[in-house]
Amino acid sequence: MPPQEPANSSFFHILSPKPALNLTKTIQKPSLKMSLSKRKLILILIFILVSASLVRVLRITITTSYILNIEPDPNTSNMRPNTYGDKMLSEKELRFLSDIILQKSPCNLLVFGLEDQYLKLPAINEGGKTIFLEDRPEKLIKMTGNANGSTQVFRIRYKTSAKEAYKLLKHARTHSSCSLRSGIRTLTAKCKIALTGLPKEVFKTKWDVIVVDGPGGDSPESPGRMGAIYMASVLARAGNGTNVVVHDVDRMIEKWFSWEFLSEKNLVSSKGKFWNFKIAQKKKGGFFETTGVKVNNIR
Incomplete structure (x- = not known):
């Protein structure tokens, strides 16, 4: 004899999984991960730019300090194409x-x-x-x-x-x-x-x-x-x-x-x-x- 539907079928209906709710959850999780990935990427780019700027400032400072502490050679500033x-x-x-x-x-x-x-x-x-x-x-x-x-x-x-x-x-x-x-x-x-x-x-x-x-x-x-x-x-x-x-x-x-x-x-x-x-x-x-x-x- 085929199984019969329980009398209180509405109760089981309420307990049954709701695809709509699961669908919402599966969409939100990747979105959150994507948002976090973008933030990390932005932070990494900012870090790289700041590091590059600091390296450049440090290089200019060292070069300037070196030039100021050596005796300049007039030969290096005197040359130009022989025309x-x-x-x-x-x-x-x-x-x-x-x-x-x-x-x-x-x-x-x-x-x-x-x-x-x-x-x-x-x-x-x-x-x-x-x-x-x-x-x-x-x-x-x-x-x-x-x-x-x-x-x-x-x-x-x-x-x-x-x-x-x-x-x-x-x-x-x-x-x-x-x-x-x-x-x-x-x-x-x-x-x-x-x-x-x-x-x-x-x-x-x-x-x-x-x-x-x-x-x-x-x-x-x-x-x-x-x-x-x-x-x-x-x-x-x-x-x-x-x-x-x-x-x-x-x-x-x-x-x-x-x-x-x-x-x-x-x-x-x-x-x-x-x-x-x-x-x-x-x-x-x-x-x-x-x-x-x-x-x-x-x-």
Whole structure:
């Protein structure tokens, strides 16, 4: 006989499982787990970002502390691509330099370097003496035929490279042979920063304007301007209130050696990448007397 339904079937109906309730429970559990997973993921991302920021701050702090505690090397900040385009003077710079020369023209003008735009300088200094000192043969060729009795071009050779700048600066500070107080008369080969083999005409002349825009100094291995700036400062102190105009002072070597040997107190004007120093005449001592210079001492 088939089983019969109990009389109180409604009671069993109440006790029987309710699919709707089970369905609700099965949906809520994954949702809760998903919510917790999202929170964990967000917390992990925040932790990673905060950790990365702390590491970066720590690295910057260590790097800054290291830089402040070492002696900076001017070579590392002086290099840039060796392109002649970088050597072009702006119109304002060329006018600035021309005005300085015109104020003293006709005068004795000495130029370290022979850029194309400098071919105009002898005409600006008409009636005066202009001497160019250049180390690159290709630049000397451009001046051939343009030189006259009052304009001369000499090839010189630089024996020190830009990467030696800081070593030479320390040498000049510690060796009496490089002292600016000694003047031209006592300049010898013991001073490693002094240029050797310069023409006698350079030492016999009292220069009114000296321009330093050579050698190139735009790579660690290329000749640097340490010696040119140093020699300009020595020659200027033997002149009659000489103006020394240094180009590319945005570079570390030019900036440091100008401060060291030409002195910030002598800086009278600037334009673009030019600094113009006015060196007062020394009436007594080694700077004033330039006759009888033993040029052979530094050859």
